Structure formats: C-alpha cells, structure tokens
Amino acid sequence: MPVLKNIGVLYTCKDEGKQSDIYPIKQAAMAWTDNKIEWVGHETEIPEKFFNEDVYDAGGNMVIPGLIDCHTHLAFGGWRGDEFEMKALGKPYIEIARMGGGILSTMKATREADADELIEKCLEHLNEIKKLGITTIECKSGYGLNVEDELKLLHVYRKLDTIQPLDIISTFLGAHTYPPEFKNDKKGYSDLICNELIPHIAEHELARFCDIFVEETAFTVDEARIILNRGNEFGLAPKLHADQLSDGKGAELAAETGAVSADHLEYISDEGIKKMKEAGVVAVTLPLATFYLRQQPAPARKMIEMGLDVAVSTDFNPGSAPSYHLPYAMSMACIIQYMSPAEVLKGATIKAAKALQLEKSTGSLEKGKNADFSIIQSPSVNQWLYNFKPNACVATWKDGRQIWSVE
Numbered sequence: 182m183p184v185l186k187n188i189g190v191l192y193t194c195k196d197e198g199k200q201s202d203i204y205p206i207k208q209a210a211m212a213w214t215d216n217k218i219e220w221v222g223h224e225t226e227i228p229e230k231f232f233n234e235d236v237y238d239a240g241g242n243m244v245i246p247g248l249i250d251c252h253t254h255l256a257f258g259g260w261r262g263d264e265f266e267m268k269a270l271g272k273p274y275i276e277i278a279r280m281g282g283g284i285l286s287t288m289k290a291t292r293e294a295d296a297d298e299l300i301e302k303c304l305e306h307l308n309e310i311k312k313l314g315i316t317t318i319e320c321k322s323g324y325g326l327n328v329e330d331e332l333k334l335l336h337v338y339r340k341l342d343t344i345q346p347l348d349i350i351s352t353f354l355g356a357h358t359y360p361p362e363f364k365n366d367k368k369g370y371s372d373l374i375c376n377e378l379i380p381h382i383a384e385h386e387l388a389r390f391c392d393i394f395v396e397e398t399a400f401t402v403d404e405a406r407i408i409l410n411r412g413n414e415f416g417l418a419p420k421l422h423a424d425q426l427s428d429g430k431g432a433e434l435a436a437e438t439g440a441v442s443a444d445h446l447e448y449i450s451d452e453g454i455k456k457m458k459e460a461g462v463v464a465v466t467l468p469l470a471t472f473y474l475r476q477q478p479a480p481a482r483k484m485i486e487m488g489l490d491v492a493v494s495t496d497f498n499p500g501s502a503p504s505y506h507l508p509y510a511m512s513m514a515c516i517i518q519y520m521s522p523a524e525v526l527k528g529a530t531i532k533a534a535k536a537l538q539l540e541k542s543t544g545s546l547e548k549g550k551n552a553d554f555s556i557i558q559s560p561s562v563n564q565w566l567y568n569f570k571p572n573a574c575v576a577t578w579k580d581g582r583q584i585w586s587v588e
C-alpha cells in the first residue's frame with residue numbers, strides 16, 4: 182500500500198462546510214490501495230498497517246486534490262490567432278462573428294480536420310495539461326455542427342479517454358450556434374439535434390451531458406428548453422452556457438430544467454441566483470473568458486453568499502479563452518471575481534467535481550475517493566495563487582499512479 186509522507190500541508194477540500202473551508206492538515210501523510218485513498222491524516226498518526234510500505238516523499242510541499250477542469254472545448258481545428266489583433270484593438274466578439282470569424286470559422290477548420298489530426302493536437306494539449314496538476318477534464322463538442330462532425334468530435338474524446346491518463350468527460354454541444362446550412366431553418370437544426378444526434382449519442386454513450394449556448398446570437402430560452410428536455414429524456418443531463426454576454430435568463434432555465442451546472446454567468450440576475458440555489462445547480466465561472474472578452478466578472482461573491490456552489494474552470498477554446506492553464510484561471514478568479522484562494526481551490530476541485538456529477542469519486546482527498554492528487558511547490562494555497570508561476574506543480578498522480586513528475 183503506497184504512502185505519501187512529508188507533506189507540508191494537505192488540503193482535503195471535502196464538500197462539507199463553507200466554500201472557504203478547505204480543511205488543511207499540516208505535516209500530513211496519505212495512503213492508498215490501488216486507486217482508492219485509504220487514509221489521510223497527520224504524519225505522526227499513520228496507522229501501523231501502512232508501515233514499511235512503498236513510501237513516497239512529497240518534499241515538504243503542498244498536496245491538493247487533482248484539479249478538475251469542468252468546462253473546456255478541447256478539440257477544435259485551426260486557431261484564431263489572426264482575430265487577436267482586431268480583438269486587442271477593440272473589435273467586439275459578436276462583430277467578429279458577424280464578419281465570418283468566431284465559432285463558425287472554427288467550425289470550418291474543425292470540419293476540415295480528420296479525427297487523427299484532432300487526436301494528435303489534443304494529445305499535445307493534454308500532455309501539458311497533466312503537468313499543471315489536472316487529473317480530470319470535461320470536453321465539449323460544438324465545432325462540428327452537423328451529424329458527421331459532432332460525432333467525430335465525440336469519438337475523438339472517447340479515443341483520448343483510452344490512450345492517455347486523464348479522465349475525459351464528454352459533453353454534447355451541438356447547440357453551440359446555428360450552422361450556416363440551417364441559417365434560415367432553425368427548426369430543422371433543432372430537429373436534427375433532437376431526433377438524430379441526441380438518440381444516437383445516448384445509445385452509444387458518447388456523452389454524459391447536453392450543453393447549449395443560450396444567448397441572443399445563439400439559442401433562445403424557448404429553443405434551448407426543447408433541446409435540454411430532449412437530452413434529459415435520453416439521460417444526457419443538462420448544462421448551459423448562460424448569461425455570458427447579457428442577462429438572457431439562462432440561469433432561470435438551468436433551474437427549470439434541473440441542469441447540473443450553468444456556466445459563465447457574467448450577467449446573472451439575483452432571481453437567477455435564487456432559482457439556481459433552490460434547484461441545486463452548480464455555478465461554473467470562467468474568468469479567462471471574462472478577461473479575454475473584457476466582460477464584467479461573474480458575481481462570484483454574491484453567488485457564494487447566497488449559497489451557490491461556485492466552480493472555476495478555463496473554458497479553453499480558440500476564441501474566448503485561448504488557454505488551458507487552470508491555475509492561471511484560478512489566480513484570475515481571486516482577482517476579478519473577488520474569491521479567496523481557498524474558495525477557488527474548492528472551486529477547481531470538489532465544486533468542479535459536482536459540476537460533472539463526479540463528487541462521489543473524486544475532487545477531495547478522503548477515504549474511499551480516487552487517489553487523484555497533485556504536489557505543488559508552494560507553502561500554501563494563498564502563496565500559490567498569488568505568486569503566479571509558469572508551473573508550480575511538481576507531480577501529478579491519477580488513480581494512485583504517478584502520471585507526471587518534474588524529475
């Protein structure tokens with residue numbers, strides 16, 4: 182039974198208590214069998230049965246649950262670096278989309294890329310992502326926008342799940358925007374999603390969630406309701422891109438449809454927060470997208486005070502959030518969303534696990550959970566998220582096995 186000793190501080194991040202309660206244990210140790218945690222506590226109290234076992238040394242560093250990036254658009258063709266100059270000089274995201282850029286330009290590049298190319302590109306990203314201490318990542322489709330290419334993306338994720346160590350959780354986002362073929366036949370596209378894609382994806386277990394972009398320029402609340410309910414009928418739990426660019430009543434729809442999470446939420450109303458709280462919807466905040474689009478930040482303080490679980494994620498995609506660096510998003514959440522580092526740590530671990538319905542198996546360091554953890558070279562979570570470094574993670578462990586270390 183392996184034991185990790187000499188941990189300067191271990192943050193268990195169990196879900197109970199307030200979002201700021203991360204339950205630190207100083208001079209800690211942790212033991213696990215195969216892939217499950219057996220024991221976590223003070224080094225002086227290690228039970229005898231763990232003596233003389235495989236011993237690993239954390240070097241006095243800090244140990245956190247493996248980070249969970251609960252909202253990404255990992256697989257896409259091309260990039261949109263050519264739009265960056267226009268963006269930097271102030272052209273709005275929506276205007277760039279109207280000029281033929283934005284999601285539709287990525288759709289074109291994604292349709293042109295074959296599955297092997299996409300897998301290769303994702304593997305390059307995942308290889309860096311695991312070095313940041315991330316052990317689970319949610320990945321959305323949404324750049325295919327037709328049957329063939331949406332399924333291609335979901336098959337890419339299925340394959341990735343089997344050929345590299347991180348857990349990949351797939352989400353179907355066929356309702357990201359209307360593809361050009363259906364510009365004048367919105368009902369036709371909704372029918373395609375509801376009658377062809379959702380049943381096929383459910384039957385072949387290609388995704389766990391059904392997501393939709395609710396916004397004036399994408400899907401209306403009424404259009405979204407039909408698609409989310411249909412997904413639900415087939416066992417694909419709802420998720421929403423909600424209230425990102427305006428208060429489009431996405432949060433209210435998330436509550437009404439029993440969504441697992443509503444994500445973005447820069448323009449959420451107080452009523453939306455209340456309804457999400459009543460319905461137990463996790464609020465996923467995406468500070469990099471807020472920052473890159475120069476939006477007002479999601480009201481994380483208010484959401485926490487009103488009792489919501491607030492997760493923090495990257496939204497990695499080629500348009501609004503061109504970085505998979507979750508610790509960067511976490512530091513940003515402290516600054517622009519007025520969250521404490523402890524709240525943010527829970528936001529990228531146990532709250533992110535809840536946003537993926539994985540809280541029973543991962544997201545905290547407790548007996549019975551998966552042995553997913555990361556060793557961070559920093560004396561505390563405060564110092565880690567303050568003194569931002571390219572990478573402070575020195576080792577990542579997934580299911581009880583080291584999947585990366587700096588040496």
Ligand code: NIG
Pocket residue numbers: 283284287394422425470496498499500501502
């Ligand atoms: O989460 N809001 C919609 N979708 C993405 C952006 C996609 C893109 O620009 O390619 C987001 O921000």
Ligand code: FE
Pocket residue numbers: 252253254422496498
């Ligand atoms: Fe997104």
